[in-house]
Amino acid sequence: MIAAIEASALADWAGSEALVYPVANTAHVIGAVLLVGGIGLLDLRLLGYGRRLAPQTLAEVVTPLALVGFGLMVVSGGLMFAADARAMAASPLFAAKLGLIGLAGVNAVAFRSMFRRLDGGIPPGARILAAVSLALWLGVVVLGRLVAYF
Ligand code: HEM
Numbered sequence: 001m002i003a004a005i006e007a008s009a010l011a012d013w014a015g016s017e018a019l020v021y022p023v024a025n026t027a028h029v030i031g032a033v034l035l036v037g038g039i040g041l042l043d044l045r046l047l048g049y050g051r052r053l054a055p056q057t058l059a060e061v062v063t064p065l066a067l068v069g070f071g072l073m074v075v076s077g078g079l080m081f082a083a084d085a086r087a088m089a090a091s092p093l094f095a096a097k098l099g100l101i102g103l104a105g106v107n108a109v110a111f112r113s114m115f116r117r118l119d120g121g122i123p124p125g126a127r128i129l130a131a132v133s134l135a136l137w138l139g140v141v142v143l144g145r146l147v148a149y150f
Contacts, residue, residue: 005085014083021083027076032144034069036137038062039108043137046122046130055118093150097143104136 005011014020042062045055081088088094111129118126 002085002089005082008082010079011082011085014079021080024076024079024083027072028080028144031069031072031076032141035066035073036069036141038066038069039137040134043130043134046118046126047134048127055122059118088147091147091150093143093147097140097147100136100140100143104133104140107132107136 014024039062041050042055042058044050045053045058107129111126111133114129115123115126
Protein backbone atom coordinates (compact mmCIF):
# COMPACT_ATOMS: atom_id res chain seq x y z
CA MET A 1 0.00 0.00 0.00
CA ILE A 2 2.70 2.51 1.05
CA ALA A 3 4.90 1.36 -1.87
CA ALA A 4 1.94 1.96 -4.23
CA ILE A 5 1.42 5.47 -2.82
CA GLU A 6 5.15 6.18 -3.17
CA ALA A 7 5.13 5.00 -6.78
CA SER A 8 1.99 6.97 -7.73
CA ALA A 9 1.90 9.98 -10.04
CA LEU A 10 0.37 11.98 -7.18
CA ALA A 11 3.39 11.29 -4.94
CA ASP A 12 5.69 12.22 -7.82
CA TRP A 13 3.84 15.49 -8.35
CA ALA A 14 3.57 16.35 -4.64
CA GLY A 15 7.23 15.53 -4.05
CA SER A 16 8.80 17.16 -7.08
CA GLU A 17 6.79 20.34 -7.78
CA ALA A 18 8.42 22.96 -5.54
CA LEU A 19 5.15 24.75 -4.75
CA VAL A 20 2.90 21.78 -3.94
CA TYR A 21 4.18 21.01 -0.43
CA PRO A 22 4.27 24.60 0.88
CA VAL A 23 0.82 25.34 -0.58
CA ALA A 24 -0.59 22.13 0.92
CA ASN A 25 1.06 22.92 4.25
CA THR A 26 -0.44 26.43 4.27
CA ALA A 27 -3.89 25.06 3.35
CA HIS A 28 -3.47 22.54 6.19
CA VAL A 29 -2.87 25.32 8.72
CA ILE A 30 -5.82 27.37 7.37
CA GLY A 31 -7.95 24.20 7.68
CA ALA A 32 -6.82 23.79 11.30
CA VAL A 33 -7.77 27.40 12.05
CA LEU A 34 -11.26 26.88 10.59
CA LEU A 35 -11.76 23.50 12.27
CA VAL A 36 -10.31 24.11 15.72
CA GLY A 37 -11.25 27.80 15.75
CA GLY A 38 -14.87 26.87 15.00
CA ILE A 39 -15.37 23.73 17.04
CA GLY A 40 -13.04 24.94 19.81
CA LEU A 41 -15.15 28.08 20.27
CA LEU A 42 -18.33 25.98 20.44
CA ASP A 43 -16.66 23.63 22.94
CA LEU A 44 -15.63 26.58 25.12
CA ARG A 45 -19.17 27.97 24.97
CA LEU A 46 -20.58 24.61 26.07
CA LEU A 47 -18.08 24.65 28.94
CA GLY A 48 -19.43 28.02 30.13
CA TYR A 49 -17.33 30.62 28.31
CA GLY A 50 -19.15 33.49 26.55
CA ARG A 51 -22.59 32.92 28.02
CA ARG A 52 -24.04 35.82 25.98
CA LEU A 53 -23.78 33.65 22.86
CA ALA A 54 -26.72 31.32 22.17
CA PRO A 55 -25.20 27.81 21.87
CA GLN A 56 -27.60 26.62 19.15
CA THR A 57 -26.90 29.67 16.95
CA LEU A 58 -23.18 29.33 17.51
CA ALA A 59 -23.33 25.63 16.58
CA GLU A 60 -25.18 26.47 13.35
CA VAL A 61 -22.63 29.18 12.47
CA VAL A 62 -19.40 27.30 13.21
CA THR A 63 -20.27 23.76 12.07
CA PRO A 64 -20.12 24.46 8.30
CA LEU A 65 -16.79 26.30 8.75
CA ALA A 66 -15.39 23.37 10.72
CA LEU A 67 -16.52 20.89 8.05
CA VAL A 68 -14.88 22.98 5.30
CA GLY A 69 -11.73 23.13 7.45
CA PHE A 70 -11.74 19.37 7.95
CA GLY A 71 -12.19 18.77 4.20
CA LEU A 72 -9.26 21.09 3.50
CA MET A 73 -7.14 19.20 6.04
CA VAL A 74 -7.91 15.78 4.57
CA VAL A 75 -7.01 16.90 1.01
CA SER A 76 -3.89 18.89 1.99
CA GLY A 77 -2.82 16.28 4.57
CA GLY A 78 -3.24 13.52 1.96
CA LEU A 79 -0.98 15.43 -0.43
CA MET A 80 1.72 15.97 2.22
CA PHE A 81 1.43 12.30 3.18
CA ALA A 82 1.89 11.22 -0.46
CA ALA A 83 5.02 13.40 -0.73
CA ASP A 84 6.62 11.60 2.23
CA ALA A 85 4.63 8.37 2.58
CA ARG A 86 7.37 6.03 3.90
CA ALA A 87 8.50 8.36 6.71
CA MET A 88 4.92 9.23 7.67
CA ALA A 89 3.82 5.58 7.72
CA ALA A 90 6.74 4.78 10.07
CA SER A 91 6.01 7.66 12.45
CA PRO A 92 4.30 6.65 15.72
CA LEU A 93 3.31 10.28 16.28
CA PHE A 94 1.57 10.37 12.89
CA ALA A 95 -0.28 7.12 13.74
CA ALA A 96 -1.28 8.59 17.12
CA LYS A 97 -2.51 11.73 15.34
CA LEU A 98 -4.73 9.68 13.00
CA GLY A 99 -6.01 7.76 16.05
CA LEU A 100 -6.98 11.00 17.79
CA ILE A 101 -8.68 12.27 14.61
CA GLY A 102 -10.74 9.04 14.57
CA LEU A 103 -11.68 9.46 18.24
CA ALA A 104 -12.57 13.13 17.70
CA GLY A 105 -14.80 12.09 14.77
CA VAL A 106 -16.60 9.45 16.87
CA ASN A 107 -17.00 12.01 19.67
CA ALA A 108 -18.47 14.57 17.24
CA VAL A 109 -20.95 12.05 15.77
CA ALA A 110 -21.95 10.92 19.29
CA PHE A 111 -22.46 14.55 20.33
CA ARG A 112 -24.64 15.33 17.31
CA SER A 113 -26.81 12.25 17.80
CA MET A 114 -27.21 12.70 21.57
CA PHE A 115 -27.71 16.48 21.64
CA ARG A 116 -29.54 17.44 18.47
CA ARG A 117 -30.47 20.96 19.65
CA LEU A 118 -28.79 23.14 22.22
CA ASP A 119 -31.52 25.68 22.97
CA GLY A 120 -33.00 23.99 26.02
CA GLY A 121 -29.98 24.32 28.32
CA ILE A 122 -26.70 22.44 28.17
CA PRO A 123 -26.88 18.94 29.73
CA PRO A 124 -23.84 17.77 31.78
CA GLY A 125 -23.17 15.05 29.18
CA ALA A 126 -22.80 17.71 26.48
CA ARG A 127 -20.22 19.51 28.62
CA ILE A 128 -18.24 16.32 29.06
CA LEU A 129 -18.19 15.58 25.31
CA ALA A 130 -17.25 19.23 24.64
CA ALA A 131 -14.26 18.91 27.00
CA VAL A 132 -13.26 15.65 25.30
CA SER A 133 -13.60 17.32 21.88
CA LEU A 134 -11.41 20.26 22.90
CA ALA A 135 -8.72 17.96 24.33
CA LEU A 136 -8.75 15.67 21.27
CA TRP A 137 -8.56 18.43 18.65
CA LEU A 138 -5.81 20.25 20.53
CA GLY A 139 -3.99 16.91 20.83
CA VAL A 140 -4.25 16.48 17.04
CA VAL A 141 -2.76 19.97 16.49
CA VAL A 142 0.13 19.29 18.90
CA LEU A 143 0.91 15.88 17.37
CA GLY A 144 0.62 17.32 13.84
CA ARG A 145 3.29 19.90 14.69
CA LEU A 146 5.54 17.46 16.55
CA VAL A 147 5.62 14.93 13.68
CA ALA A 148 8.18 17.21 12.00
CA TYR A 149 10.58 16.94 14.97
CA PHE A 150 10.40 13.39 16.33
C1 HEM B 1 -6.78 12.74 7.69
C2 HEM B 1 -6.36 13.93 7.77
C3 HEM B 1 -4.93 14.40 7.92
C4 HEM B 1 -3.77 13.97 7.30
C5 HEM B 1 -3.61 12.83 6.29
C6 HEM B 1 -2.69 14.81 7.79
C7 HEM B 1 -1.37 14.74 7.40
C8 HEM B 1 -0.38 15.62 7.76
C9 HEM B 1 0.99 15.59 7.29
C10 HEM B 1 1.55 14.56 6.32
C11 HEM B 1 1.66 16.61 7.88
C12 HEM B 1 3.13 17.00 7.68
C13 HEM B 1 3.94 16.45 8.83
C14 HEM B 1 5.37 16.96 8.74
O1 HEM B 1 5.60 18.11 9.13
O2 HEM B 1 6.23 16.23 8.26
C15 HEM B 1 0.71 17.31 8.73
C16 HEM B 1 1.01 18.42 9.50
C17 HEM B 1 0.16 18.99 10.41
N1 HEM B 1 -1.15 18.60 10.67
FE1 HEM B 1 -2.17 17.17 9.67
N2 HEM B 1 -3.21 15.71 8.69
C18 HEM B 1 -4.57 15.48 8.80
C19 HEM B 1 -5.46 16.13 9.60
C20 HEM B 1 -5.10 17.09 10.54
C21 HEM B 1 -6.01 17.70 11.47
C22 HEM B 1 -7.51 17.39 11.56
C23 HEM B 1 -5.28 18.60 12.22
C24 HEM B 1 -5.68 19.53 13.32
C25 HEM B 1 -6.87 19.72 13.78
C26 HEM B 1 -3.91 18.56 11.74
C27 HEM B 1 -2.89 19.34 12.21
C28 HEM B 1 -1.64 19.42 11.66
C29 HEM B 1 -0.63 20.39 12.06
C30 HEM B 1 -0.76 21.47 13.12
C31 HEM B 1 0.49 20.13 11.26
C32 HEM B 1 1.83 20.87 11.28
C33 HEM B 1 1.75 21.97 10.23
C34 HEM B 1 3.02 22.80 10.26
O3 HEM B 1 3.36 23.28 11.30
O4 HEM B 1 3.67 22.94 9.24
N3 HEM B 1 -3.85 17.63 10.71
N4 HEM B 1 -0.52 16.68 8.63
